[in-house]
Amino acid sequence: MLREKTTLRAVAIGAAVCAGVGAICASLVLLGNPGNMGICGACFLRDIAGAVGFIQTGKGPACFRPEVAGVMLGALGLALLRRNFTARSGSHAVTRFVFGIWMAIAALVFLGCPFRLLQRLGGGDLNAWIALPGFVAGVAAAMLFERNGYHIGATQKSPAPVGILGPLAVVAVGAIYMKGGLLLGPGPNAEPGTPPPHAPWVWALVLAVLGGAALSASGFCVINAVRQLFQRGKKAMLISTVALVAAYAVVLLVAGKLNVSVDGQPIAHSDHVASAL
Known part of the structure; x- marks a missing residue:
């Protein structure tokens, strides 16, 4: 929708869909997820890693996040319903893997992936607004590399099982979670106040399925939205980003939970240099 010639x-439809995603994220926060963290790829994958015992320090959060399964299943389900599911993989796998590692490290230093950045912006976290120019500068630098010939290769069509492996793995871990008592952290029947903060799992799963389907239908991408700052004519993704942030802010405002400040923000820090980098 937003990736094609619009x-x-x-x-307008894409912006409305993304506004709905923003409202879903804010609703998950109101239901019990950490502040400005309705859905976050980096943080939630870290929590799942803790839940399955990959993090052995005993200090990190351990919690299976149904939102991860929901987003993947929502996107997959919509693709299957529309009969346009295509598994894809890319060349230079090691390079992509290393880039992914550094992306995750940077996200956890900032305390949020690019998608959580939008939620922090909408939630009034001024630390995120201060760090935003660094994110924009990073995208601009990457575009400069591209214009000078650097490219890791386009993705290519792959056998369908390749695209199913990820969702199946998450579903398998989700089944273990539903069994109860087999993962670290709160189980599916835990009280909403049990740390780490989490929304009731049914609501988390249902809303994330809707969010995943909406994101898949729109083709939304935070990086592409920032790229459009430097491109002529293409502004659909950027407009949808504004709609998502605005809808997130409106839901929190109506609920009386909007907090515009530097200090006292949930899961945030004021090391602005580190955040910008």
């Missing part, structure tokens, strides 16, 4: 109608 008409005014398509832009």
Whole structure:
């Protein structure tokens, strides 16, 4: 929707869909997820790693996040319903893997992936607003590398089982979670106040399925949205980003939970240099 040549109608629909995603994220926060963390790829994968015992320090959060399974299943389900599911993989796998590691490290230093960045912006976290120029500068630098010939290769169509492996793995871990008592951290029947903070698992799963389907339908990507700051004519993704942030802020405002400040922000820090980098 947002990745193709867009008409005014398509832009409006895409913005409305992304606004719905913003409202879903804010709703998950109101239901018990950590502040400004309705859905976060880096943070939630870290929590799942703790739940399955990959983090042995005993200090990190350990919690299976149904939102991860929900987003993946929502996107997969919509693709299957529309009969446009295509598994894809890319060349230079080691390079992509290393880039992924550094992306995760940077996200956890900032305390949020690019998608959580939008939620922090909408939630009034001024630390995120201060760090935003660093994120924009990073995307601009990557575009400069591309213009000078650097490229890791386009993705290519792969056998369908390749695309199913990820969702199946998450579903398998989810089944273990539903069994109860087999993962670290709170189980599916834990009280909402049990640390680490989490929304009731049914709501988390259902809302994440809707969010995953919406994100898949729109083709939304935070990085592509920032790229459009430097591209002529293409602004659909950027407009949808504004809609997502605004909807997130409105839901929190209506609920009386909007907090515009530097200090006292949930799961945030004021080391602005580190955040910007």
